[in-house]
Structure formats: structure tokens, C-alpha cells
Amino acid sequence: MAEPAFRILARDSSSAARTAILASAHAPLETPCFLPVGTRGAVKGVEFDRLEEWDCRAILANTYHLMARPGREIIRRAGGLHAFLGWRRAILTDSGGFQVMSLSSRRRVTEEGVEFRSPEDGTRHFLTPELAVELQSEFGVDIAMTLDVCPPFPAERREIEEACRLSTAWASQSRESWRGEGLLFGIVQGGTHEDLRRESAARLVDLRFDGHAIGGVAVGEPKESIRGITAFTAPLLPDAKPRYLMGVGTPADLLASVRAGVDLFDCVLPTRNGRMGHAYTRTGEVTIKLRRFQEDLAPLDAECACPVCRRHSRAYLRHLFVLGDFSAPMLLSIHNVFFYLDWMRQIREAIARGRLGAIDAPPEGKID
Amino acid sequence: MAEPAFRILARDSSSAARTAILASAHAPLETPCFLPVGTRGAVKGVEFDRLEEWDCRAILANTYHLMARPGREIIRRAGGLHAFLGWRRAILTDSGGFQVMSLSSRRRVTEEGVEFRSPEDGTRHFLTPELAVELQSEFGVDIAMTLDVCPPFPAERREIEEACRLSTAWASQSRESWRGEGLLFGIVQGGTHEDLRRESAARLVDLRFDGHAIGGVAVGEPKESIRGITAFTAPLLPDAKPRYLMGVGTPADLLASVRAGVDLFDCVLPTRNGRMGHAYTRTGEVTIKLRRFQEDLAPLDAECACPVCRRHSRAYLRHLFVLGDFSAPMLLSIHNVFFYLDWMRQIREAIARGRLGAIDAPPEGKID
Numbered sequence: 029m030a031e032p033a034f035r036i037l038a039r040d041s042s043s044a045a046r047t048a049i050l051a052s053a054h055a056p057l058e059t060p061c062f063l064p065v066g067t068r069g070a071v072k073g074v075e076f077d078r079l080e081e082w083d084c085r086a087i088l089a090n091t092y093h094l095m096a097r098p099g100r101e102i103i104r105r106a107g108g109l110h111a112f113l114g115w116r117r118a119i120l121t122d123s124g125g126f127q128v129m130s131l132s133s134r135r136r137v138t139e140e141g142v143e144f145r146s147p148e149d150g151t152r153h154f155l156t157p158e159l160a161v162e163l164q165s166e167f168g169v170d171i172a173m174t175l176d177v178c179p180p181f182p183a184e185r186r187e188i189e190e191a192c193r194l195s196t197a198w199a200s201q202s203r204e205s206w207r208g209e210g211l212l213f214g215i216v217q218g219g220t221h222e223d224l225r226r227e228s229a230a231r232l233v234d235l236r237f238d239g240h241a242i243g244g245v246a247v248g249e250p251k252e253s254i255r256g257i258t259a260f261t262a263p264l265l266p267d268a269k270p271r272y273l274m275g276v277g278t279p280a281d282l283l284a285s286v287r288a289g290v291d292l293f294d295c296v297l298p299t300r301n302g303r304m305g306h307a308y309t310r311t312g313e314v315t316i317k318l319r320r321f322q323e324d325l326a327p328l329d330a331e332c333a334c335p336v337c338r339r340h341s342r343a344y345l346r347h348l349f350v351l352g353d354f355s356a357p358m359l360l361s362i363h364n365v366f367f368y369l370d371w372m373r374q375i376r377e378a379i380a381r382g383r384l385g386a387i388d389a390p391p392e393g394k395i396d
Numbered sequence: 397m398a399e400p401a402f403r404i405l406a407r408d409s410s411s412a413a414r415t416a417i418l419a420s421a422h423a424p425l426e427t428p429c430f431l432p433v434g435t436r437g438a439v440k441g442v443e444f445d446r447l448e449e450w451d452c453r454a455i456l457a458n459t460y461h462l463m464a465r466p467g468r469e470i471i472r473r474a475g476g477l478h479a480f481l482g483w484r485r486a487i488l489t490d491s492g493g494f495q496v497m498s499l500s501s502r503r504r505v506t507e508e509g510v511e512f513r514s515p516e517d518g519t520r521h522f523l524t525p526e527l528a529v530e531l532q533s534e535f536g537v538d539i540a541m542t543l544d545v546c547p548p549f550p551a552e553r554r555e556i557e558e559a560c561r562l563s564t565a566w567a568s569q570s571r572e573s574w575r576g577e578g579l580l581f582g583i584v585q586g587g588t589h590e591d592l593r594r595e596s597a598a599r600l601v602d603l604r605f606d607g608h609a610i611g612g613v614a615v616g617e618p619k620e621s622i623r624g625i626t627a628f629t630a631p632l633l634p635d636a637k638p639r640y641l642m643g644v645g646t647p648a649d650l651l652a653s654v655r656a657g658v659d660l661f662d663c664v665l666p667t668r669n670g671r672m673g674h675a676y677t678r679t680g681e682v683t684i685k686l687r688r689f690q691e692d693l694a695p696l697d698a699e700c701a702c703p704v705c706r707r708h709s710r711a712y713l714r715h716l717f718v719l720g721d722f723s724a725p726m727l728l729s730i731h732n733v734f735f736y737l738d739w740m741r742q743i744r745e746a747i748a749r750g751r752l753g754a755i756d757a758p759p760e761g762k763i764d
Contacts, residue, residue: 322466339445339482351516354725
């Protein structure tokens, strides 16, 4: 397989940050890049038209969930995942390691793979490293992930060692069986243990993946741990290949991770928090139901160019949210996803102009 | 007050249908016109940007609901209802007669108005004909409605007679106290009694409103009754002024009512049914959760140009809907509102081309 076309355009002098183009079959990804999460094939509350309009190049979907529903057969008959979803740009699929972890009582990990029962209909499935890449190949995704074992936090060191051993073995099997057109990424595990992270990374690098993910983060550990693991692990991964931090995080987390050398991100926060009534802004998080926004006629973020901030005030959004109006979580999700995409654009431009050092992340606290 | 600029452009030779321009402060309405319902200030699941993009000229909001929440003070401080909502085109506000009816145990109708308790916070309110038009004037709406008494179905004739008497008295008081910039419409009551409808219409016509609404329909009576009342009542109202049928109906109801001479419509069906998983199409209603759509890779409606039909299949939408994904009710609402607006556009064009007689409404039954 050819090396991925990952072309670094500019580097930040004050950190490990870089901006690059990652070529994929359906769209060139400008990195650092945030992928909105569409686990089951929709970015909740945000139309694909909007994502295209905002120049979003890639979304994330989940192999495990799509295998369970709607099932591989209908996706195959539709002509692949892009056609089934109606999304024409790039798709990255997670393999399902993270999701399988969350089925603690319903899954059994063996040397060959993971046996689990669907929480939806109780049906029994067996996901192997080979099946995970076979599915992703059949889906026709642009970036596929190997199946890994993703331990929760906290976990015994022995459990994490075992997860690393299996993940490495499965990564090797995945690499060998991969026949897809897209890029295949391996996933570093190792919990909060630097020696395990180092060894996991070294093994993956030997396997010559198209890119590398930092997995096993955002599983319940404190934020400082996530940043520490990321800062430690990113430099262990080849500079010439894209680095992907899975499932992280706030706008500030993204900036910190970009400075550590990370190129790709996905996170449910903008959509999940949007539905819960939390909006990201340049001055902090707005919890829209708070009484203090009842008469606030300013937009969520005065500098935001999103369709919600161009029309609506905090008072209007709060009015809808406290009444449980269906549009309220939709509008907050639209704002948040735009905000994330726009934040990454600002970061890319700052790197390109040699000014990333001067950028401050939005404060993480709530506007009270 | 000047006569409203209601300019009839073309008439259908086979029916009472006409196409016209109704001038309003914020947008010229091309009639026959459907107004998406935004009772509390949002058209559930559909962004205002979309409505503008689809050339929607007017939405409906509700005085009664907005008075209770967010309250007149914040709307006044925002600079009126258009500014508070972030909607720049026309707004028609219902006065609240229909809503008050639904609070049966919590409201008391007197000669002066309606006393009621808010179902949300139990606070006591008193809505008079004068207050209803004062609020709508303060909101700065394009089309205001007088406060009426809207009896349920079935009701005793005496109850309907009393509703007519009070509605007529209130219409007169409303007309006298109206100081708004917009148009003021009176509402015909009378249930299913032709003599009462005739008398109600005659009294309203004497009051020289800018337009007339047919109210007290879609309150539980059979569909044939609604069509019968509409066909009977519309010709009682001046040809030179706009006629508005409140709260009706399916695409077929709209066509039948246009043929009876109705110009304006609002209805919750496209949004409410969208959220419940029902989509309107040229070949009938699609109940998306049905198993028969599980592998149906066709769009909801093959001829529909809406953003949902341009991207997504029934199989995809069903997949999202059965999983309870937040995007599913949103996408169906988007399709339905587009479908209604597009249906009215087709009707206007058919009238303009003298071809309304050749148009068939979509079948009312479900696609099974």
C-alpha cells in the first residue's frame, strides 16, 4: 500500500503543532481537523448540508454500531456507507473497541476477538480484528481503525498490559488482512503508564500504518491525565504520519493537543452538550437554562458567524430550552459544531501564519 | 386605516380559487400561502435560514403563549417580536382563542374576556379583546387576529350561539382599539351551523376588517365537516379581502380549501407529524418506522427537491428513527415543511396558468 499523502504545510515554532493536508478518497482533510461525531450515521441535530456549507471535510461513524444496525447488508446494497448516509465527503470509522468496553457485562474478550450481546435486541455478535477491517473496507470508508481493547479508568496495570498485548496482536492481524481503498490507522493503548504507551507505540510503528491514533483516553480519567498522556504519546508517533486523538475534548483540550502534535480529533461534546443546553463560546460555556440569560439579548457568542448567532439571542434560546421546544437542542448543536469547526480553522490559520503561540483557548469554566 | 393591499393576480375558472399578493410590512405574501407554525417562536426542527431559502414569507406565532412566556416585557425590550425571534419576514399571530379553549378546566369566560391559569406555572392571567390586540400591536406583527371564543366539537348549539355572540362583541371592541401597523383579521365562528356562520360572517364584514379567518374548525369534527364549513363560509366573506382558514390541514385539505376561495393557511401537521415519524409525499403518507421501509433506498418522495430527499433514503431515515436518533424527527420535519411550501407553490402556479382543475392532491392514506 502506498504511503498516505500527508503533506505538512507549516509548523509552529513554539510547539509541535503543524498544519497539513491529509488526502482521502472523498475529500482532502486540512489538519488540525475536527470530525463531528455521527456514530449511527447522523450528526445529531445538524444537517449534512450545514456541514458542507461550513467546509467540514470528514465525519466519524462507528463500525460496531452500524454492524448491529442497520447491518452490513443494507449498507452494501446502498453502495457503501457514503451512499447509505448521503454524505459525500470523508468518513472515518471507529472499529468499536471503545463501544465494546462499555458493554462490560455483555461482552467477553478472547484471543480471537470480542463476543457481545447487542444492548438493543440481545442478539449475539462476534467482532474480530479481521471482521472489523473487512466491514470498514466493505463500507468504503476513507479512514479505518483497527479493533483494539480499550480498558476503562481506573484499571489494574495487568488489565492494561493485557489490553496492550491483545491490541498489538490484533493490529498486526488487521494490517495483514486490510484490503480497503482507504487509510488504516493503528491505535496506541497503555492507559496512564508511560512504558506501556511507549511499547504500544513502537509496535504499531513497526506495522507501518497510514496513521496512528491515541486511544484509551477520555475513559474517565482526569483532564490532566488526558493531556499528559497525549503530550507523552504524540512524539512517539512518526512525524510524517497523521496523529489522531480519539474522543477528546473541549476547545482548550484541542488546542493543547494540537500543540502536542495531534492532527485529527473527534468528540461528542458539541452535539451532546448542545442537546443538554450547553453552548461553547469565546468567553466560556453558556448553560442556557440559567435564569441569568432570561433577558440577555446578546447572541451566544458575539463574534460567532454561525447561523444561530447571526439570528438569535440567548434570551430566545433560553425561552425555547426551558419550554422543551424541539428546536432548542437543535440550535445549540448547530452552534457548537460550527464553533468547533471554526475553532480548528482559527488554529490552522494561526499555525500557517506562525502565530499559534499567541492564541488563547476559550476559558473552560461556565459563564455564571 | 387603509384597505389592505390585497391584489388578486389570477382566478381559476373551475373553482373559487385565486392567486394574489398580500402586502405586509415585512414581506409580500404570495397567496394561496401556507404559514409554518411557530407557536412559541420556533418552527420545531426547521431553521429560519431554511424557511428563507425556500422563500417562505410568513410564519405563525401565538399571542397567548408568548404573553405567558417569555412575556411581553422581554419582547418589547428586544424591539418587537421579529427582533426577539430573529425572523425578518412576516408574522401572523393568533390571539389565543383556540388555546384558551383547550384549558377547559383552567379558564373562565366572562363578558370582558378570559381568565385562565397558566398550565406551566399556575399564574393567573386575564386576556381581554383589547389586551390581545394591544399585545399584537406591541409585538409589531404583520397580521393580528381578534380574540374569539372557540367552542370544541361537539358542543351544544346554545354554547356555539354564545361563543358567536361574544366573539362578535369582542371583534367590535378589538376593531375599535386596534392601533397596530399591521393588518387586523376577524374570525368567523358558528360551528357546523350554517345560519350561525352566516350571521357571524355578516357581522364581521360590517366591521371592515383587513381580512377574515374561518375559525372554530379542526377542533375535533370529521374532515367532511371541515370541508363543508369551509365551502359554505368562504363565499360569505368579501372576495376583495384575504381569507384565512385556521389550523387546517392535509395537502388535500389545502387544495380543497383553495378551491373554496381560501388564501391563507397554518397547520401543525408537517412539524408535529414529522416528529412522530410521518412524512407527506406525492404518493401518500410514509410512516417511516414501518418495516417495509427498512431496505427502501428511495428518497421519501422521488420528485421532492428538499434537502432531505436530495440526500437521504427511506432506509436511512428509518434506521435513525427506530434508534430514536435526534436527527430523525428533525429531518422529517424539514421534508414536511418543504413539501407543504412547495405544494402551495404548485397550486399558485397552476392557478396562474389556468390549470388548477387538472391538479390532483396527494392521496390521504398511508403508504402501506
